[in-house]
Amino acid sequence: MSKFFALIPAAGSGARMGNELPKQYLALNSRPMIYHAICxxxxxxxxxxxxxxxAPSDGEWHKYDWSEFSEKLVVLSCGGLTRADSVLNGLTAAKQKNLVDSNDWILVHDAARPCLTSIQLDKLINELSIDEVGGLLAVPVADTLKRCSNTENRVAHTESRENLWQAQTPQMFRYDLLTHALRSATSINVTDDAGAVEALGFHPKLVLGDAYNFKVTYPQDLALAELIIQKRNNP
Incomplete structure (x- = not known):
């Protein structure tokens, strides 16, 4: 039977946070941010x-104690220059180590989405485990979207938000399909795994997620994530 594996690409620097420490290691509820996704x-x-x-040069990981996850956690020091490179390198390394099979499901999740819940995760797995393609957590776009026309930040027009969804993670696909998609997407600009799969002509399924599963990108996002996690830990 197919197994389920998660993969967290964590080789980036998170430059938009304006911090010298890589974003995944910023303190969140007294833990490095990546801890919450791993947990x-x-x-x-x-x-x-x-x-x-x-990243092969990562000097922060071993400053923390990860022993509570030792039964499931595997570190692969093969991150690349882009997110897609890191995911593909990780998949390749896992296969070389005989840790995964071709038909296993891979759930790629952002280290900077610390507020993912077990309910969301179970829903994704349950809805996609019999799907022919796979898919991703996402939420319908609620805000009005404006297209900017030039460097003066003038509105060119308003985009219709009908049928628009905001992609989240995890994004869940079979090992072979995801690997093939990422290898085929090296010549195009893809910002998530679903985009690479779409480029092959497939149509990933959108699984309704939760707005709390947002990506920490700017300093104010970190403060909001802190509040959410504290509330969950102290209902």
Whole structure:
């Protein structure tokens, strides 16, 4: 039977946070931010293992104690220049180490989405485990969207938000499909795994997520994530 594995690409620097420390290690509720994603994934009953893909030069990871996740957590120091490179390198390394099979499901999750819940994760797995393609957590766009026309930040026109969804992670695809998609997408600009799969002509399924599963990108996002996690820990 196919197994489920999670992969967290964590080789980036998070430059938009304006901090010298890589974003995944910024303190969040007295833990490095990446801890919260790892914890949710490792605690899931369906997930057999969690791969964290680090930059070869990463000097921060070993400053923390990860022993509580030792049964499931595997570190792969093969991160690339882009997110897609890190995911593909991690998948390749996992296969070379005989950790995954071609038909296994891979759930790629951002280290900077620390507010993922077990409910969202279970919903994604349950809805996609029998799907022919796979898919991703996402939420319908609620805000009005404006297209900018020039460097003066003038509105060119208002975009219709009908049928528009905001992509989240995890994004879940079979190992072979995801690997093939990422290898084929090297000549195009893809910002997520679903985009690479779409480029092959497939149509990933959108699974309704939660607005709390946002990506920490700017300093104010970190403060909001802190409040959310504190409230969950102290209901």
């Amino acid at each position: 949710t994934l490792c605690q899931n009953q369906f997930i057999a293992g969690v791969f964290v893909v680090l």
